[in-house]
Amino acid sequence: MDMEVETAEAGASRKRRVHGMLKMYYGMNEEGKTADQPESMDPCDINGPHFDPDVYLNKLRRECSLSELMDQESCMVKQIRSLDSDMQTLVYENYNKFISATDTIRKMKNDFKKMEDEMDCLSTNMAAITEFSASISGTLQDQHTQITKLSGVHTLLRKLQFLFELPARLNKCVELQAYGQAVSSHRRARCVLQQYSHLPSFKGIQDDCHLIMEKLAQELRQRFRDGGSSAKDLSECVELLLQLDEPAEELCDKFLNHAGARLHLDLTGLEAEIRPSAPPSSSSSSSSSSSSRPPPPSPSAADASPKSPPPSAAKTDILEFMDRGCNEFVSSLCLVVTSYQELFVTHAQTGELASKNIPQMASGKLQGFVDDLAARYFSIVERRIQEERGVGDNSLLVRALDRFHRRLQAVSKLLPGSQVPARGTEIVIRAATERVRQYLQALQSFYLDTLTDVRQALAAPRLSVAGGAGGLTASGGLPDLLSSLSASILNQIKSVLASVHLFTAKDITFSNKPYFKGEFCSQAVRENLVVSFVRFICQSSRQFCESSGDKGGSTPPALLLLLSRLCLDYETSTISYILTLTDEQFLVQHHSPVTPVTVLCAEAREAAQKLLNHYVKVQGLIISQMLRKSVETRDWVNTIEPRNVRAVMKRVVEDTTSIDVQVGLLYEEGVRKAHSSDSSKRTFSVYSSSRQQPRYAASYTPSAPMDTNLLSNIHKLFSERIDIFSSVEFNKVSVMTGIIKISLKTFLECVRLRTFGRYGLQQIQVDCHYLQMYLWRFVSDENLAHFLLDEIVGSTAHRCLDPAPMEQSVIEVICERG
Amino acid sequence: MEDDAPVIYGLEFQARALTAQTAETDAIRFLVGTQSLKFDNQIHIIDFDDENNIINKNVLLHQAGEIWNIGASPADKAVLTTCYNKTCDSRVVSCATVWRMPCDWDTGSSHESPDDSAHNPQTLELLCHLNDSAHGNAACVLWEPMGDGKRVISLVDNHALLWDLQESSTQATVSSTATLEGKGQLRFTVGKWSPHHNCSQLATANDMAIRGWDLRTMSQIYCIENAHGQLVRDLDFNPNRQYYLASCGDDCKVRFWDVRNVQEPVKSLEEHSHWVWSVRYNHSHDQLVLTASSDSRLILSNMVSISSEPFGQLVDDEELSDGEDAQPSDKIKEPLTDSVVSTYEEHEDSVYAAEWSSADPWLFASLSYDGRLVINRVPRALKYRILL
Known part of the structure; x- marks a missing residue:
């Protein structure tokens, strides 16, 4: 039994091996099962490898009931049956495949045999071809080298031909004026010819070429010289000539x-x-052409x-x-x-x-x-x-x-x-400076013209001081003239500035030059134009004072007054306005020192002062002259008893009134000392004392009549010294005070040069009282007028042969009647 | 260097006429004529004692009338002329007369009180009248400068009369006359006899014009029309520069003229604030010019640039360097600038006359209408600058 078991076991193991191989063939994965369920050592597992049918049977018999056994048995039978059929199918299939494989292999075997034959044939053919080819190439070798040589000779010949044809070609080019082509041809040949110039034939060609090229160069030069050709032609010429080693x-x-x-x-x-x-430069025809720009x-x-x-x-x-x-x-x-x-x-x-x-x-x-x-x-x-x-x-x-x-x-x-652009800029700068200078001149002449107009306007409607009516019609005239004068000057300055400003406009190329940014603005425009013009105004005003001083009134006084006000306005506002305007327009950056506003203002003020002083002087002189004539031309010793105020005094008062109106048009009122309640009614203290003097004289001071002097001297001691032709302030009262001072002082000095009779003294008394009545209102300090009038009456009393003064009441009556 | 204070003398009467006693070269002496219509007029002889700073006065009566102009003979200390107004038949006439002072006018009166001399004044001795029935009112009388006291010129209305004084000035005859012809009533206001050209020239002023006359032919040689804007009040010749003439007038200006070119004044000053009544060159140093004005001021100007010594005196410029002036060398080379030396304000009324002393070139007197006579000196600093 052992043997059997062994053989059985060996058989079984062999069976398993075959089984495994088949499995592999059919791609069944043995691992799959083993991985799932590890190969059980249970002999009862019918699918396991250690299955023992006896143990299995025993087990079944022991455990199961009959019915279960029956069922188990039938199930088993069914499974066996299906397995059998499966096995049969497999065997059959495998058999078929085997058969077809065998067929295919047999067929292939036949095909390969045939192909091998053909290949053999081919190889023999190829060998034959190789043999033939070798023999052919062997025969052709000689001819090939010959052909190569021949083609080399051909190219050389062509080059030579070019050389030989070169003269002719060049000639033709020259004829056709295709100079460029000629030069390039020649350039190509030049080196070769140079190299082979030792050969006579080449030498000949070279010479020919030289000749031709010489001619060509000549021609080119000619063309160059003629100058009729365009710049492009010209440059072409030059280029060619350069290439020709000119x-x-x-x-x-x-x-x-x-x-x-x-x-x-x-x-x-x-x-x-x-x-x-140039000669008829005055023609102003340029204006016409500026509008329509005719093609030059x-x-x-x-x-x-x-x-x-x-x-x-x-x-x-x-x-x-x-x-x-x-x-x-x-x-x-x-x-x-x-x-x-x-x-x-x-x-x-x-x-x-x-x-x-x-x-x-x-x-x-x-x-x-x-x-x-x-x-x-x-x-x-x-x-x-x-x-x-x-x-x-x-x-x-x-x-x-x-x-x-x-x-x-x-x-x-x-x-x-x-340097050219720099010099061009210089020209521009010069032109600009010159233009600014011209503008200054234009401004100056404009100013003078305007003054002439003003003069005419003053003269035309009789604005002068000749009478109160004239003075009244003048009202409104002077301020209008002043404002129009000042406005027109200002407008002119503005328009000139605008014109000059064009030089620094942004779209002008030269405006960003440093000159136009700095110096032009500060020096040329500000200093040389604006400041100079203001100075000119001041200076010409001053000239009015100086030149007319001698002739006395070649300048109408109203003009002096007007100019004085103008200068004063300049001092207070216009100058700073103009300069600010300039600075703003020109964005002046003061690199170099410029005239400050204050200096100009001071100049203007000085001019205004001078003009006003002169005005006072001239007006004072006019009145003085009347008074002087009236005193000098009268026989004061033999005059008649006064019945009236003399006409000249009325005239003086009238003129003073009209001057007052005139000045009031341009200057403010100014301050004056408070008037006493009865300013016009005051009696003359000195006069009254001089009236009393004869009474006391005899007993009091027998030889020296000092009391009149004494009183007036005491007065002088306590009053300030009166400067007659002194500076006046810029207001009406001060001006009027100045004029009246001058007039009365003249009156005084003239009186002192004369001798008076009784009625002479009385007439002066009447006159002075009349002046007193009307003049006090014009002066800043009425005491001043009183003092001067007292002096006059006092001096008259002194110069009187028979000092018998008139009663105050009579004087008043006469004056009020007048 | 303090300057001496001015010396003031008061007259009882108003006065306009002042002159230095020209013939007197030792004592500082001025003559003042008074103006009074009611009392006898006087001539005050003012002696100035320089060392003691004291004034001595003597009074002579001038009963003929109020004195407008006074002139002292250059040759005889005792002889003088006056122009005066006198009233007769309620008419005022101007006369010119040559007087002699009594020879003992100063005996024992030197330190007496003014009352004494006022009580017992001596009277002038009349030599002769310079009156001509054909002519009217005399404006002024001019002595021949540096002459022998035999020739005077009187300006009468529009005539200039040249008188010869004979018989110790007791007889006067008109040797020649010049007449100013023209429209209107022309009157000579003032004149000056030129010390140059052998005293053959005269300058006169009428209205605004200054005229030069040749005394040999009695014809006009130049005319400065409109010399001043208004009346010309006074004239004076530069004592050293023969063509230079100073004038002053009612336009408050003092002008200096070169009579060879009368179109423009050489120089013009405008320092006064009222009419200028008198202008006087210093007799020795013609850069010093004195002007008197009715603004009650007296002004002394230093007109170096038009003087005969425009570069200062050309002696010893080295010495200048130790003076107080820092730039002496420049001063020699460059003309000095004209300037007002000083303004004198001692007067309180119009100053009508100013005169340099004939004895002391650094001293001058001025007279205002209220009768105040002030004697002043040139500031010492300037004096030494001129001298050194």
Whole structure:
């Protein structure tokens, strides 16, 4: 049994091995089961490898009931049956596959056999071909080398042919004027010819070529010289000539000469525009051409016929002139410079010419050339600018200058180191300064004209002091005149400032130059224009005082008063307004010291003071003259008893009143000392004392009648010294006080030179009382008038042969009646 | 260097006429004529004692009338002329007369009280009248400068009369006359006899014009029309520069003229605030000019630039350097600037006359209408600057 078991076991293990192999073949995974349920060692597991049917049977028998056994049995039978059928199917299938595989292998075996045969055939064929090919190449070797040689000879021959044909070709090119082609052909051949020049034939060709090229160069030079050709042609010429090894320096010279000639022609054309208009510069025909900008007489025409300058009837305005200058001269100059630089500087830098320092030489020449031409251009432009005298429309000049300056910037771009733009700027600056100067002159003459107008206005409706009626009609006239005068001056200043402001407008190229930002604003405009003008006003006002001082009244007094008020207004507001306006408009940055407002104001105030003083003097003089004549021309000893106030006194009061009205129109009232209640009724203290004097004289001071003196001297001791022609303040009362002081002092001095009779004294008493009645209201301190009138009466009493004064009541009656 | 205080003398009467006693070169002496219509007029002889700063006065009676102008003979100390007004038949006439002072006018009166001399004044001795029936009112009488006291000129209305004084000035005859012709009533207001050109020239003023006359032909040689804006009040010749003439007038100005070119004044001053009545060159140092005005002021000006010594005196400029002036060398080279030396305000009424002393060139007197005579000196600083 052991044996059996062993064999059974061995059989079983062999069976299992086969089983495993099959499983592998069919791709069944043994692992799958083992992984799930580890191979149970249970002999009762019917699917397990250690299944023992006996144990299983025993177990079943022991554990299960009959029915269960029955069921188990039937189930078992069913399973066995299905397994059997499965096995049968498998076997069958495997068999079929095996059969078909065997068939396929057999078929393949047949095919391969056939293919092998064909391959054999092929290899034999190939061997044959190789053999043939080797033999053919062997035969062709010689011919090949021959052909190569022949083609080399062919190219050489072609080159030679080119060389031999070169003269003819060049000739033809020259004939056709295809100079460029000729030069490039020649350049190609030149080296070869040079190299083989020892061979006579080549030498011949070279010589021929040389000749032809010489001719060509000649021709080119001719063309160059003729100058009729355009700039482009010209530059082409130069380029070719350079390639022909022409000496560059000579070419530069020629080029510049040529260009220079043409530019000079332009300049002559420009000059011709100035010259004819120079003598009759007064013609103002420029206005017509400014509106419609006629095309400038075509430059070519002007160039072609400079001998017949455009008819000078229509003088071109400056803008047109500048335009023409820019369009013709500056742009041609730029063109010349560009092409020149192209030819001689940029171009030469790359080529072999660079080694010869040509760029430097060329630039140097160009610099000189440009400077030379620019100098002439500038002188012409300056002459033209100088002719620009009318100050009417500044924008034209500014635009012209702008154009001028702008175009010169192009030159500066082309020639970075050039002085030309700087000099152009200088011209602009000079023109601007000159223009400012002209404006100053215009302002000054405007001012003088305005003054003349004012004078006429003053003279026309009889505004002077000749009577109260005249004074009344003048009311309103003076302030109107003053305001219109001051307004028109201010307007003029403003318009001039606006005109001048164009120079610094943002869109003007030269306005950002440091000069126009700084010095122009502060020095030229502020100092030389505005400040100078204000100074001029002050100065001319002062001249009124000085010149007319001798002749006495060549200037109407009203004008003096008006100007004084004008200057005072300037001092208080106008000057600072104008200067602020200027500073704001021009954004003046004061680099250099400028006249401060205070200094100008002080000057204006001084002028105002002087004018007002002079006014007082002149008016005082007029009244003085009346008083003096009235005193001097009368026989005071033999006069009759006074019945009336003398007419001259009435006249004095009338004139004083009208002066008062006149001054009141322009000046404020001013302060005066309080009046006493009976200002007009006051009696004369000194006079009364002098009246009493004869009574006391005999007993009191027998030899020396000092009491009159004493009283007046005591008065003088306590009163301040009266300056007659002293400065007055800027108000009506002060002015009137000054005039009355002068008049009364004259009266006093004249009285002292005369001798009076009794009635003479009485007449003076009456006159003085009359003056007293009317004049007190004009003066700042009535005591002053009283004092002077007292002095007059006192002095008269002193100069009286028979001092018998009139009763105060009688005087009053006479005066009130008058 | 303190300057001496001014010396003031008061007259009882109002006065306009003042002159230095020209012939007296030792004592400082001035003559003042008074103006009074009611009392006898006087001539005060003012002696100034420089060392003691004291004034001595003597009074002579001038009974003929109130004195408008007074002139002292350059040759005889005792002889003088006056122009005066006298009233007759209720008419006022101006006369000119040559007087002699009594020879013993100063005996024993030197230190007496004014009362004594006022009580017993001596009277002037009349030599001759310079009156001509054909002519009217005399404005002033001019002695021939530095002459022998034999020739005087009187300006009468529009005539200039040249008188020869004979028989110790007791007889006067008109040797020649010049007449100013023109429209209106022309009157000479003032004149001056030029000390130059052998005393052959006269300058007169009428209204606003100044005229020069040649005394040999009695014809006009120049005329400055509108010399002043108003009346010309006084004239004076520069004692050293023969063509230079100073004038003053009612326009408050003092003007200096070169009579060779009368279009424009050489110089014009305007320092006074009222009419200028008198202008006087210093006799020795013509840069010093004295002006008197009715603004009650007297002004002494230093007109160096138009003087005969425009560069200062050209002696010993080294010595200047130790003076107080810091820039002596410049001063020699450059003309000194004209300036007002000082303004004298001692007067309280109009000053109508000012005169330099004939004896002391640094001393001058001024007279105001209220009868105040003030004697002043040139400031010492200036005096030494001029002298050194």
